[in-house]
Amino acid sequence: MSQEPTKPKLKLAIYWGAACGGCCVSVLDTHEKLLDIVAAADLVFWPIAMDIKYKDVENMPDKSIDLTLFNGAVRNSENKHMAQVLRQKSKILVAYGSCAYMGGIPGLANFFSKNDIFKRAYEETESTFNPEKTYPVTSTSVKEGTLEIPVMFNDVFPLDQIVDVDYYIPGCPPQSERLIEVFSAIVTGIGLPPAGSVVGANDKTNCDECKRKKSDKKQVRKFYRPWEIQDDKETCFIEQGVICMGPATRSGCGVRCVEGNSPCRGCYGPPPGATDPGAKMMAAIGTMINSNDPDEIDNIIETIVDPAGLFYRFSLPGSILGRKVI
Amino acid sequence: MNFRPTIVAFLCNWCAYTGADLAGTSRLHYAPNVRIIRIMCSGRIEPTFILKAFKEGADGILICGCHPGDCHYQEGNYKCLRRFKLLEKFVSQMGIEKERLKLEWISASEGKQFAELVNEMTKTILQLGPGKVKKTLEFEHLKTK
Numbered sequence: 001m002s003q004e005p006t007k008p009k010l011k012l013a014i015y016w017g018a019a020c021g022g023c024c025v026s027v028l029d030t031h032e033k034l035l036d037i038v039a040a041a042d043l044v045f046w047p048i049a050m051d052i053k054y055k056d057v058e059n060m061p062d063k064s065i066d067l068t069l070f071n072g073a074v075r076n077s078e079n080k081h082m083a084q085v086l087r088q089k090s091k092i093l094v095a096y097g098s099c100a101y102m103g104g105i106p107g108l109a110n111f112f113s114k115n116d117i118f119k120r121a122y123e124e125t126e127s128t129f130n131p132e133k134t135y136p137v138t139s140t141s142v143k144e145g146t147l148e149i150p151v152m153f154n155d156v157f158p159l160d161q162i163v164d165v166d167y168y169i170p171g172c173p174p175q176s177e178r179l180i181e182v183f184s185a186i187v188t189g190i191g192l193p194p195a196g197s198v199v200g201a202n203d204k205t206n207c208d209e210c211k212r213k214k215s216d217k218k219q220v221r222k223f224y225r226p227w228e229i230q231d232d233k234e235t236c237f238i239e240q241g242v243i244c245m246g247p248a249t250r251s252g253c254g255v256r257c258v259e260g261n262s263p264c265r266g267c268y269g270p271p272p273g274a275t276d277p278g279a280k281m282m283a284a285i286g287t288m289i290n291s292n293d294p295d296e297i298d299n300i301i302e303t304i305v306d307p308a309g310l311f312y313r314f315s316l317p318g319s320i321l322g323r324k325v326i
Numbered sequence: 327m328n329f330r331p332t333i334v335a336f337l338c339n340w341c342a343y344t345g346a347d348l349a350g351t352s353r354l355h356y357a358p359n360v361r362i363i364r365i366m367c368s369g370r371i372e373p374t375f376i377l378k379a380f381k382e383g384a385d386g387i388l389i390c391g392c393h394p395g396d397c398h399y400q401e402g403n404y405k406c407l408r409r410f411k412l413l414e415k416f417v418s419q420m421g422i423e424k425e426r427l428k429l430e431w432i433s434a435s436e437g438k439q440f441a442e443l444v445n446e447m448t449k450t451i452l453q454l455g456p457g458k459v460k461k462t463l464e465f466e467h468l469k470t471k
């Protein structure tokens with residue numbers, strides 16, 4: 001039997017910026033399918049699994065990596081540098097996961113400034129003992145020379161505020177099955193939407209795909225935190241007074257959290273046509289509250305303890321305001 | 327320092343805009359700081375409009391609709407009121423003084439009230455100084471993209 005001419009394997013890189021590691025684990029969670037990925041692609045860079053140095057990547061020819069999955073936000077000078085290097089070296093750069101897509105959980109730091117954070121971490125926490133008020137510095141001279149560590153920025157950025165991004169795969173972390181779909185599309189070149197699109201997700205809202213019972217009644221007179229009420233396990237959470245991000249969230253995860261009797265927190269980001277999940281949520285909640293009386297409305301809204309943190313849990317840096325005003 | 331506040335005013339077509347128009351045709355003098363955007367009903371206001379206006383540099387935002395009970399579309403102004411209350415709480419969490427966002431009801435005959443409202447709001451914003459959203463978002467190192 002004659003040997004089929006083998007197609008050159010794709011070169012794949014996976015990198016983390018300001019990340020928790022969950023996105024890298026979601027790649028491993030493809031289980032035996034990971035072997036298909038490895039069969040179709042050579043992993044040329046993946047810090048969680050391989051010992052390849054930054055300078056090896058810097059020395060790769062431009063556009064020599066076919067696909068880079070970049071997870072994590074951009075929070076410091078190291079993240080930014082690698083975002084720029086990987087942009088230059090990659091044909092397709094994907095913002096993988098909520099952090100790279102919208103800033104994600106680390107993006108909650110945009111409710112504070114770098115000074116607030118350092119003060120809390122290096123002076124105020126209950127477990128800090130730092131009478132000299134020693135703060136980290138980015139450059140230290142020692143006998144052998146100067147040691148440098150990355151500079152932490154005042155802000156957390158989604159990847160596309162630093163470099164151009166070809167595709168976005170939402171989720172915290174993305175559902176592993178959706179990665180396989182996107183990966184096959186990239187390998188075969190079939191079914192890939194135009195650059196700039198969100199892939200590995202659907203084009204509706206979670207409410208559209210949710211199986212819970214909904215009525216058109218606007219009936220909320222008090223909001224509850226999930227632990228404050230007994231969920232009946234079949235009525236829409238918002239109608240029971242528990243805030244669920246379903247109306248402001250892109251579908252594609254299978255409405256997993258609600259399926260598990262937990263309200264959606266919005267990790268898939270805003271649905272098509274909406275740029276800002278919080279704005280969308282405020283619009284939706286405005287129609288759900290059952291009162292026309294200003295004082296009563298105030299009291300009802302008082303029961304939403306932290307609207308900003310709740311509506312932008314995964315998306316503050318990528319939202320319209322982007323951060324708390326300083 | 328010559329700070330001239332920019333106030334973006336979203337006015338519903340049926341009452342508030344007509345009221346503002348009346349202020350104009352009655353040649354009432356009011357501060358020249360408002361940029362009026364006419365919308366069909368205050369219930370049409372999406373929170374996105376407000377956030378974008380702040381981002382683009384509005385120092386203050388004024389929303390005016392018909393008095394309760396008078397909305398041309400029955401309930402639009404109530405919907406607006408509920409969204410407004412939530413927005414108000416949200417913007418203060420984001421470090422924007424809530425005096426920069428105001429909701430008032432203006433009828434078609436209240437030209438004078440509209441003029442006074444604008445003067446009042448202009449005064450408030452002058453005291454607060456320029457809005458800081460736009461400045462906050464000017465990230466130095468992004469310019470090297």
Ligand code: SF4
Pocket residue numbers: 018019020021022023024071072096097098099100104105106171172173174
């Ligand atoms: S998107 Fe979620 S899982 Fe992925 S790195 Fe960020 S926090 Fe971790």
Ligand code: SF4
Pocket residue numbers: 206207208210211212214235236237238239244245246247255258263264
């Ligand atoms: S708000 Fe939540 S529970 Fe209600 S329909 Fe939407 S996704 Fe389902």
Ligand code: SF4
Pocket residue numbers: 171172206249250253254255256257258263264265266267268269
């Ligand atoms: S239900 Fe919401 S929070 Fe849960 S995985 Fe889906 S998008 Fe994310």
Ligand code: FES
Pocket residue numbers: 338339340341342366367368369390391392396397398399400402403
């Ligand atoms: S038409 Fe004026 S508020 Fe609805």
